[in-house]
Amino acid sequence: MNEAIIPSIDPIALPAPVWLMQFLSGLTFVFHVIPMNVVLGGGVVALVLAVRGTRGSQDLYVRLAGRMASVLPVAIAMTITLGVPLCYSFRRCTAPCFTHRRFSWRGRGSV
Numbered sequence: 001m002n003e004a005i006i007p008s009i010d011p012i013a014l015p016a017p018v019w020l021m022q023f024l025s026g027l028t029f030v031f032h033v034i035p036m037n038v039v040l041g042g043g044v045v046a047l048v049l050a051v052r053g054t055r056g057s058q059d060l061y062v063r064l065a066g067r068m069a070s071v072l073p074v075a076i077a078m079t080i081t082l083g084v085p086l087c088y089s090f091r092r093c094t095a096p097c098f099t100h101r102r103f104s105w106r107g108r109g110s111v
Contacts, residue, residue: 028085035078042068042075 016024046068053061 025086028082032079032082032086035075035082038075039072039079043072046072 015021046065049061049068050065053059053063053065
């Protein structure tokens with residue numbers, strides 16, 4: 001029973017040099033921020049255009065809001081997909097996996 005409650009740091013080396021990992025982490029962050037801004041800004045602009053178009057009965061605004069809203073699901077998927085590597089870039093422990101298993105969407109904890 002010499003096992004510690006908190007495990008020691010993983011002794012396995014990084015898969016690439018530190019400078020490359022930092023560069024890829026920054027690049028992934030930039031690729032994550034771009035679709036995130038499309039989702040946040042595009043959602044607000046689409047909402048304003050939809051409200052303005054229905055209030056003033058301008059069909060152009062409503063059509064533009066519909067086209068912008070049709071892009072949002074793809075942008076959300078890209079935001080999530082490009083954000084996942086950020087979670088695991090330097091965190092090689094399994095804490096995010098335990099968090100997802102412990103607090104599931106149904107509200108039940110892991111067994």
